[in-house]
Amino acid sequence: MSTKRGSVLRGTADLLILRTLELEPRHGVAIAERIEQLTRGEFSLGPGSLFPALHRLEQRGWLQGEWAETEEGRRARFYRLTPAGRAQLRREKSEWARVVAAMKHVLDG
């Protein structure tokens, strides 16, 4: 994953992807754009990281990919969260919250 902050946040890509799909299915480019928006440009997933991650998550059964048409009528592969993916997102969210709290404690304390 290429991030502007280096590789400290490796492994966060999965969480970010799952999060962007929480509300609605999206295709690859939309996912990347959404992540960039949500993180205010702090994270950007290039295709070299995005597509491997998507396929990995799909193989784990967290995402389900299917071909559909975009608003402009182009065919694209849309990913949507499966129930297992939703459960995973919940797990990762709480995990992340714990890490953040711990780090905050260390840094502020």
Next chain:
Amino acid sequence: MAWLRWLRAWCRTTFRGRQLDADLDAELASALDELAARLRRRGLAPAEARRQARLAFGGVAQAKERTRDERVGIAFERVWANLGYAARTLKAAPAFSLAVVATCALVVGANTAIFSIVKELLLQPLPYRDPARLVFIWSDLAAAGYPRAPLAGPELADLRERATRLEALGAIWASTAQLTGGDDPEQLRIGWVTRNLFQVLGVDPAIGGHFRPEDEEPGAPPAILLSWDLWQRRFAADPAIVGCRIEVNGLSTLVTGVMPRGFRLWLPADASVPDDLQAWRPFGRDIALGPRGQQYLRVVGRLAAGASPADANAEVSAIGRAIGREFAEYGATPPVFSAVPLHGDTVRDVRQPLAAVFGGAALLLLLAGVNIANLFVARASARRQQFALRAALGAGRGRLLQQCLAEGLVLGMAGGAAGLAVAAFAVEGLLALRPDGLTRVSGRFDLAVLGFNAGLALVWSLVVSLAAFWTVAGREAAGEGLLRDAAPRIAGGLAESRLRGALVVCQIALGLVLVVAAGLLATTFVRLQHASLGFSTGSALTFRIAPSPGTYRTAAEINALQGALQDALAAHPAIDAVGAVSHLPFDSLPNWSTPYAPLDADPTAPPRDADARTVTPGYFAAIGAALVEGRDFTSGDDEGARRVAIVDHRLAERAWPGQPAIGRLLRADPGASGTADAVVAVVGVVRHLRHRRPDEEVREQIYFPQRQVRRSPLAFVVKTRHRPEAAAAVKAAVARLDPRLPVYDMRPLDAYFARATSVRRFTAVLGAAFSATALVLAAVGVYGVLAYAVARRRREIAIRLAVGARASAILALVVREAALLGAAGLALGVAGAMAAARLLQSQLYEVGPYDAWTYAAAGGMLALSIALAAAGPAVRAARVPALDALRS
């Protein structure tokens, strides 16, 4: 559930990779389109938007590759890809690949073949129920010259009564009988058995049942169990035969059953029970009542629950000591019984030769492995530049190792598969040699053999490919850059050529070990062919006749028939001499022996045992045995006349050392009653005949005249210079005497001798094949190293020539290198060969394990093959044009 999903994903990767790839291509293309569309929406011109999108996207190929990497089970795909690449690379080097595959096929095949035989014979249990619990009982009559002797009837009864560590004991005595009734009577090889023998072995008849207790009662009506083959051939596989009566030896006999197809009695070879008996009959008399001196029973026991063979052995020897005290017949020599595991005793004679052959095959494998490793190293160094390039382009050590392994695997597996075919041929060929001890081998390959083959090929390919990898990539670790090393050089790669030299030295040494061993075995075989047997096999033709008891009822009638036949044959011009004997040399009839004692000897001394044979006048002349004293039997030595015997020179020397034996009297047991109760006069002395084993003198021998001691069947021996003519004469003479009399087993005496030496021929032939292969492999190895060295030093040689070196000096340079390799290899090899020869010692006959001639000849052969291998590279070196130095 997780593993199910994993499995589904794996299946998709493996079986639907193409569709996944297409899908991925489409997805990436659509993403690129999408990106460009978004850029257009921000106002960029379509072409520019496309360019920017490409830039932002980065490498499509990389993204694709990385996505593929995420797939479950992609590692398998990688392996296939590597193997495919290896196969393509190897196809581009067909000579190299073919050489490796052929070598691998040859040695893996040889090893597989021999393993399959070893497995069937030595590892696989006998085809009986719970065979590990079967033991064979021997009686040690060493004092009488008979260390592995059968038991007497009362001894079996004693063991049955007293042994607690053996739950059952059965016995057999092989003999012959005539299948009479019907038009053509047939001589059968039968076994007289105790009723329970097959139950002890745990084999039930396929049709009908075991003998019943009443079949064993003295005076019971005769009963018989048929072998499957006899039932098929003689009784047209008619199941209704069971319960019917057939005529055996002129008596109506009840068929109680048919033994299963392929059932054979696997007993120790020296138990003299042929494994292809055609029928079995219960003794029909109380065997416990016989004399204790009449030893004829081959006894098989089944261990009681919880007893070990050692327990049984201790118990039977204790019983032997006890009955030795209880029964006066034994005098001062109590019987010495032993119980040995049946399987081990059965393969006793072939275990050593097989171990030797297996060892030879393993050496060959090693030798070929060295050769292939050498080839791989040579090829790897030639491809160093290719490897260096790949390394420079980012292929890690792992990738290079993978490639080496893949190449080794492709070659090894191809070689292993081809080796299986080689093995199938080899086993067929080996069985065609038909060594006596190998009759149990079916030659079928089962999973264990296939596994052995695959395992061997696998290990082999791993070793050679690692050797190759180590020489090329391993150097990287030593700080020697691959690219730099690949640059042209004059005397580089020293370490590597040293390694190759060392490998070749090992090869020569292994080659010498094999050639010496084969030489010793071959010498043994040749010496055996010229062993002084006491008779000559070359010009003798043998046959048997089976006078039917229905037609020839009295001894006089049979004597008349035999006499008339012998006279008719003796008169034929193609026949030089003719005689008949109860036991042909090396035939499979049970041995017949008699206790004997000189009449003038100390009466308390235990009698010794001698091999007994019945002969007709002329037998000794017919087999070319030398009469050293006295006379041959004549037709006058018949029933009414004084009882006479001819003894061998060993008996004469032992009984009457330094004195003439003619006219002396002996007590002996011509009637096989168990005690030496007849007095016979010695009328002649012949040289000892090695009629049981060609490589050793067995016991003393006594010959009785057929007219006084009748035995059946008699085998005739005809001495002739024209075998076909003699064979025709025999048939004509028999037909004239009695057109219904069958002549069978007509074969040269050589055939019996060949059978007796078949195991040695087997090891000698294999040894020769192995050592020929070893010579070729060693020569190829030397050639490879020298040719490579010359090619590598071409520039150096050219410079030397340019500055005035003579071609002969260059020649000497190469020859010296070959000589050094050869000398080191041979020195090492002599040490190895001496160690190997010590292990072979028991297989050798009239040749010592350190026989100087054999070593010299083997060394000479290797030196010659090294010289031949060196000639090409040496000449090529001397012909290097000096101009080369300037060109390169």
